[in-house]
Amino acid sequence: MSEPTGLRARKKERTRDAIGDAAVSLFLERGFDRVSVNDIAAAAEISKPTLFRYFPTKEDLVLHRFADHLGEAARVVRDRRSGVKPVTALHRHFRAGLDRYDPVTGLNDHPEVVAFHRLVFTTPSLAARLTQYQLEDEEALADALGEGIQARLRAAQVLAVQRVLARTNWQKIADGRTAHDVHPEAVADADQAFSQLR
Amino acid sequence: MSEPTGLRARKKERTRDAIGDAAVSLFLERGFDRVSVNDIAAAAEISKPTLFRYFPTKEDLVLHRFADHLGEAARVVRDRRSGVKPVTALHRHFRAGLDRYDPVTGLNDHPEVVAFHRLVFTTPSLAARLTQYQLEDEEALADALGEGIQARLRAAQVLAVQRVLARTNWQKIADGRTAHDVHPEAVADADQAFSQLR
DNA sequence: ATTACCGGGTTGCTTTTTTAACCGAGTAAC
DNA sequence: GTTACTCGGTTAAAAAAGCAACCCGGTAAT
Structure with missing residues (x-):
């Protein structure tokens, strides 16, 4: 239905994955600026x-895993069932992410994922580029929420909340705790943060 | 020197192998004409x-393993050290093939190889195409041996000998004997056949 | 100060691959 | 006796990949 998988498309996807995987694994192994694009x-x-x-760009080799979620917030708002408020839809979506330990929620203790987050947050050029992505995401969400300064503000606040929640979760896991252990707190934090948004 | 391995060349080789392997494995599984080129x-x-x-052609998907040896006899003759007679060089070469159980000598009992030979010999269009290859090989050998009808005759006789030796070996193995067991007879047969060529 | 290299990116140009459409022979359906 | 498959094989156009050469900014050697 939504997958008219021709030969061309399949191979392109594989090539993209091969590049992304090779890049991330080299970066984790030697650090972002000890790996040249030629190596990758x-x-x-x-x-x-x-x-x-x-x-x-070289940075996108790391950030494509975030970039692939770009516009997700906007989509969640647009695809919500009628009668559901935007913030509620986003809240549920984030909670669902926590329940399946989606890496974007920060609540994931696989060594690769943890190392990956550390790589991103401790490499200045990567952190910088990441905020660019978040701005795009914010704009898309704002458009989905309506027009004018009101929509902008709400979009910014929602994404700020998600950012803080994710970093909080990640921090706890970076301190050595397991995702399963942190899960209840993460849910509680999310519930509190999202209800304060109303 | 003979391996200017760029990306392009590497990938071409891999593609060729992938096609050849896929084809042979499908042919062995279902038979030559129960597999379409689309399937492959x-x-x-x-x-x-x-x-x-x-x-x-479709046939070449099977026969490339023989085709890759095309012109080998001619090369052996051309590359022989001075003072060595052509027939002697070919004899030694064939014997060396026996010693390493080269599939082209027929003296190889790996199940794949045996099944592969049966496939070739029991599929008319494949057997037909194989003789085409052998004719080419014969011409090349004739050129390496000299000019005129004499060279042609000798070339034909040499290749006929090799063909008979290979089929004899294969037949014994198809009857259930091991390559190691057959080896001494194969060497003896080869010695006799090649000395009669002089 | 010059030179030279290395890094991230880019620019033509060529080769390879996909795609869809087609040809011609065979063959099964109706 | 058409019609409509299937199968081996080909064609033309367009997409994608490779290659070599280049730009630019930095940094090391001389």
């Missing part, structure tokens, strides 16, 4: 121009 | 025109 291209067995056809 | 292309995850860019 070689590891993924593609040429440098091809790499940049798939990812606009 | 799908299994190898390439398109039909691409398949035919790598292999000119």
